[in-house]
Every structure is written in C-alpha cells, then in structure tokens.
Amino acid sequence: MLEIDALATCLSTPACLVNQTTSGLIIGMLLFLVASGVTLIFGVLHVINFAHGSFYMLGAYFAFTVYQLTGNYFLAAAAGAVGAAIAGIVFERLIISRVYGQNVLMQLLVCYAFILIVDDAVKIVWGAEYLAMGIPAEFRLPPYRIAGGFVPPFYLFLVAMAVIIGLGSLYVVTKTRFGKIVRAAAHNASMVSALGIRVPIYFALLFALGCALAGVAGALAAPVRSLTPGMGLGILVESFIVTVIGGMGSIPGAFLAAIILGLTRSIGSVGFPLFVDGAMFMMMALVLIFRPTGLLGQGTLR
Amino acid sequence: MTSDAILSVAGLDVFYGASKILFGVDLEVGRGRTLALLGRNGAGKSTTLKAIAGVAPPRKGNVRLGTSNLAGSRPDAIARAGIGYVPEDRQVFPMHSVEDNLAIGAKLGPQGQDFWKLETVYETFPILARMKERRAGLLSGGEQQMLTIARTLMGNPEVLLLDEPSEGLAPIIVQAIADLIRKLRSMGVTIVLAEQNMHFCLGISEDAAVIDKGHIVYRDTIQGLKANTEVTKRYLAL
Numbered sequence: 001m002l003e004i005d006a007l008a009t010c011l012s013t014p015a016c017l018v019n020q021t022t023s024g025l026i027i028g029m030l031l032f033l034v035a036s037g038v039t040l041i042f043g044v045l046h047v048i049n050f051a052h053g054s055f056y057m058l059g060a061y062f063a064f065t066v067y068q069l070t071g072n073y074f075l076a077a078a079a080g081a082v083g084a085a086i087a088g089i090v091f092e093r094l095i096i097s098r099v100y101g102q103n104v105l106m107q108l109l110v111c112y113a114f115i116l117i118v119d120d121a122v123k124i125v126w127g128a129e130y131l132a133m134g135i136p137a138e139f140r141l142p143p144y145r146i147a148g149g150f151v152p153p154f155y156l157f158l159v160a161m162a163v164i165i166g167l168g169s170l171y172v173v174t175k176t177r178f179g180k181i182v183r184a185a186a187h188n189a190s191m192v193s194a195l196g197i198r199v200p201i202y203f204a205l206l207f208a209l210g211c212a213l214a215g216v217a218g219a220l221a222a223p224v225r226s227l228t229p230g231m232g233l234g235i236l237v238e239s240f241i242v243t244v245i246g247g248m249g250s251i252p253g254a255f256l257a258a259i260i261l262g263l264t265r266s267i268g269s270v271g272f273p274l275f276v277d278g279a280m281f282m283m284m285a286l287v288l289i290f291r292p293t294g295l296l297g298q299g300t301l302r
Numbered sequence: 303m304t305s306d307a308i309l310s311v312a313g314l315d316v317f318y319g320a321s322k323i324l325f326g327v328d329l330e331v332g333r334g335r336t337l338a339l340l341g342r343n344g345a346g347k348s349t350t351l352k353a354i355a356g357v358a359p360p361r362k363g364n365v366r367l368g369t370s371n372l373a374g375s376r377p378d379a380i381a382r383a384g385i386g387y388v389p390e391d392r393q394v395f396p397m398h399s400v401e402d403n404l405a406i407g408a409k410l411g412p413q414g415q416d417f418w419k420l421e422t423v424y425e426t427f428p429i430l431a432r433m434k435e436r437r438a439g440l441l442s443g444g445e446q447q448m449l450t451i452a453r454t455l456m457g458n459p460e461v462l463l464l465d466e467p468s469e470g471l472a473p474i475i476v477q478a479i480a481d482l483i484r485k486l487r488s489m490g491v492t493i494v495l496a497e498q499n500m501h502f503c504l505g506i507s508e509d510a511a512v513i514d515k516g517h518i519v520y521r522d523t524i525q526g527l528k529a530n531t532e533v534t535k536r537y538l539a540l
C-alpha cells in the first residue's frame with residue numbers, strides 16, 4: 001500500500017516536489033477559502049452551514065456563465081463571489097435564520113433540503129453533464145519553470161488570490177467596525193442590539209461574506225476542475241475536516257490546516273494513493289483526541 | 303413636571319412566562335432630571351428598565367419618549383430612538399478592548415446629537431482613557447461599570463437607564479460612580495436610576511419612585527421620600 005520508492009523518488013526530485021507542492025497548494029487554497037466561510041459562520045452564528053458546498057458550486061457555475069458571456073475571467077470571479085453572497089443572504093434570511101439555536105439535526109435537515117433544491121436547480125439551468133471552463137484566456141501563458149517543475153500562471157494567481165482574500169477577511173473580522181460588532185454579537189447579541197444595532201442585518205451580512213468566500217473558491221476552481229451538480233459535497237466534507245483540524249472560528253487555523261491537508265492529498269497521491277482519504281480522517285481523529293479545539297481554535301470566534 | 307416629561311411610562315404590564323411581574327407601572331421623568339427607582343430585591347426595578355428598553359417587552363402599556371410610543375418596538379429601535387440602557391450585570395464585551403467596546407456603542411443621537419464620542423468619553427472617564435487598549439474582561443468590576451455607562455453614552459441617548467450601578471462595588475468605587483452620575487446630571491443627561499440603596503441616591507437624584515411587588519407605591523422628590531419614614535420603613539426596609 002505504501003509506495004515508499006515512489007515517494008522517496010519524488011521527494012528527492014526537485015521537479016516532482018515542485019509539481020506536487022503546487023498542486024497541493026491549489027487544493028489547500030480552495031479548501032481554505034471554503035473552510036474559512038464555514039468557520040466564520042460557525043464562529044459568529046453558532047450554526048454549521050451544511051449547505052456551504054452549494055455556494056461553492058453556485059460560485060463555479062456563475063463564473064462559468066459570466067466567463068462564457070464576457071470572456072473576462074476577473075469579472076467571472078467577481079460574479080461567482082457576489083452571486084454566492086446574494087444566494088447566501090436569501091438562504092440566511094428565508095431559511096437558516098429560522099433554525100438558529102435549534103437542534104443541530106433540524107439545521108442539518110434544512111440544509112440538506114436546500115442542497116437538493118440547489119443541485120436540481122443547477123441541473124435545470126446548466127444541465128446534468130460535466131462542464132469545463134478551461135484555463136481562462138488571461139492565463140493561457142507558458143508555465144513558469146521552477147527547479148525543473150512546471151507551474152502554470154493561473155495556479156500562482158489562485159494561490160495569491162486565496163492569500164489576499166484570506167488576509168482581507170481576517171482584516172474585516174478583526175479590525176473593522178463590522179467585524180467588531182459581529183464578534184461582539186457572537187457572544188452577546190442582546191447587548192449589541194440594546195446599543196441600537198440591527199443585529200439580524202449584521203448576521204445576514206456575515207453569512208453572505210462566508211458564502212462569498214465559498215463562491216470565489218468555486219470561481220477559482222472552475223478553470224481547474226470540472227463543474228457538475230453535486231460538486232459541492234466533496235469539498236464540504238473536506239472543508240469540515242479543515243475546520244475541525246484548524247479550530248472552529250479560526251481563520252489562521254483554517255489556513256494552516258488547509259495547507260496540511262492539500263499537501264497530504266498531493267504528496268499522498270504519490271506515496272500512499274489508496275490511503276489519502278484515510279490519512280485525512282486520521283489526522284482529524286488525532287486532533288480531536290489530543291487537541292479537541294483544533295490547532296489554533298479557541299472554541300468560538302474572538 | 304408632567305408637561306415637560308421627556309420619558310413617560312404608563313400602565314406597563316410585564317410577564318415572564320405565565321407570571322406577572324409588573325402591574326400597570328407609571329413613571330414620568332422630566333428633561334434633565336434624575337429619577338431614582340427604589341425598591342427591595344425582586345421588587346421589579348430591573349424589569350421596569352428592561353421593559354422600557356424593550357429587552358423584556360411589555361404586554362400592555364405605553365413608553366413615550368417625546369411624542370413617539372416605543373412600547374412593542376425592538377431593543378435596537380428603542381436605543382436608536384434615544385433610550386440608552388445600562389444593564390445591572392454590566393455585560394461588557396470581554397474579548398474586545400475598552401476602546402472597541404466604546405466604538406461598538408457609537409452612534410448619533412435621535413436628533414443627530416454627537417456630543418459623546420471617544421474624546422468626550424475619555425475626558426469624562428479618564429480611567430478608561432488609560433486603559434483603552436486593555437481587554438474589557440480584565441477590568442475590575444468598577445472599571446467595567448464605568449465602561450458600560452460610557453459605552454451607552456457613546457450612543458448619545460436622550461435618557462439613560464442605569465440599573466444598580468453601585469451593586470457589588472467597594473465603597474470608594476461607589477463614591478466614584480456617584481460622582482460620575484452627578485457629573486452626567488450636571489451635563490444635562492436625563493437619568494433613571496434603579497437602586498436598592500436610597501442613601502446612594504440622595505445626593506444624586508431629585509425625584510424618587512418606589513416600586514414594590516411590581517406596583518409603583520410612592521412618588522415624590524427624593525427629599526420627600528427620605529422624610530417619609532413610614533414609606534422607607536415599609537418598602538425599603540430602612
């Protein structure tokens with residue numbers, strides 16, 4: 001099962017190392033964006049958004065369509081984020097806000113219903129077959145050669161975007177008035193509202209921010225993954241693993257855990273191809289046993 | 303006083319679940335005056351303030367600020383209408399810095415008043431200026447009390463509801479809080495002060511109302527109340 005030779009060869013070949021690291025980072029950054037939305041929403045609203053993968057999928061499809069219409073990938077990525085944010089506000093106001101503070105099974109049920117509805121809606125609008133966007137025109141350039149490995153320019157863009165967006169969200173949550181209010185309301189919504197603040201609007205906006213992160217991840221994934229109804233499920237499960245390993249409510253934790261998981265995936269595909277998923281769940285189990293709040297988590301958002 | 307009342311409360315009934323806590327509570331507070339709402343443990347002081355602030359919505363009755371009726375509105379709308387509420391258990395945001403606590407409370411008053419901002423608050427509460435970077439959860443009880451009052455003032459309220467600001471504090475801190483309330487009064491802030499301790503209110507408020515088992519049983523100036531030993535004995539256990 002363990003392909004020690006292959007692993008050793010790859011780890012000692014710079015080209016292979018560069019290729020595996022880049023593809024690990026791609027996986028990791030997409031996971032990071034999705035997971036930071038999960039973690040933000042949980043940290044503030046104390047609700048696990050089981051439907052988060054749907055917003056990732058919507059972001060990918062919105063980006064796909066806007067790219068087809070305009071040929072401008074940057075516009076397409078923005079549309080993925082904004083479209084997912086709008087869908088998120090609708091979902092939050094109409095559906096999930098009604099089960100805040102309720103039994104988690106109730107929340108799961110409501111989210112599952114939403115997932116099915118959105119998957120079917122995507123089938124109706126875009127069809128059930130696989131769609132491929134391909135590398136956008138802006139990035140059809142020769143790959144960079146780094147230590148013998150090939151790094152496509154779009155990959156660099158993806159990683160840079162994820163880091164910038166991650167830092168941006170961290171800034172919004174820790175430094176802006178919006179972030180201060182939302183973090184205070186996470187602990188004591190009734191006191192925040194007694195100070196004159198319309199807490200439900202802030203909660204809806206926070207939810208939208210989380211969905212925008214999933215949407216932009218979908219838009220960034222569209223050129224490198226195939227689009228299919230139901231594509232949100234796999235990344236949802238993995239982003240939960242990231243959230244648990246990194247610590248609920250911690251964006252830096254999500255970043256760290258996503259990189260660990262991404263590299264495990266890409267290097268594992270060489271070294272232990274049959275045990276990649278197993279390794280991820282094993283890491284999660286170890287974290288839950290030895291550090292239940294996650295690597296950088298403190299329980300809730302602070 | 304009736305004519306220049308800025309806050310008037312009439313016929314408030316409040317229930318917690320099935321139990322009735324307030325029975326037709328009436329109060330009037332003149333502009334720029336300080337009303338002490340006195341009563342024993344469990345008399346209904348906090349519930350009255352919560353009902354005015356909308357935190358414990360009344361089932362019946364009116365809460366008038368100026369001309370608008372606020373009973374039944376959400377707490378945030380009542381706060382924006384100009385009623386600032388300082389709860390008895392303080393409820394600072396413990397993980398936020400002192401300055402962030404203040405910033406969260408910041409807003410204009412209902413008429414666009416902007417007197418209270420960080421500078422004026424720091425001038426009035428020098429102790430908070432010294433601690434502005436500190437996490438609010440690390441402050442002492444007295445400092446937290448100062449912070450909650452200041453945080454509510456940052457919203458430029460027309461009426462300030464203070465729920466037992468002296469509770470559980472050392473005598474010297476209680477003195478500091480009393481000085482602060484006097485200072486606010488001299489700045490023209492209208493205050494409703496819920497208290498068990500009449501002596502604390504003596505040098506602070508002009509008017510007094512006594513509440514017992516959810517009924518307002520006495521209304522007078524605070525000096526009149528002090529002189530009425532029958533009432534103070536019966537309802538305030540003095």
Ligand SMILES: Nc1ncnc2c1ncn2[C@@H]1O[C@H](COP(=O)(O)OP(=O)(O)OP(=O)(O)O)[C@@H](O)[C@H]1O
Nearest residue numbers: 318323341342343344345346347348349350390498
């Ligand atoms: N959340 C609640 N649920 C049920 N009953 C409550 C609740 N809060 C208060 N009460 C009851 O309502 C009555 C009035 O309470 P309230 O807190 O208004 O009294 P208080 O005058 O502020 O007393 P204290 O001086 O102890 O603060 C008490 O009998 C109390 O037990």
Ligand SMILES: [Mg+2]
Nearest residue numbers: 347348390466
């Ligand atoms: Mg009380």
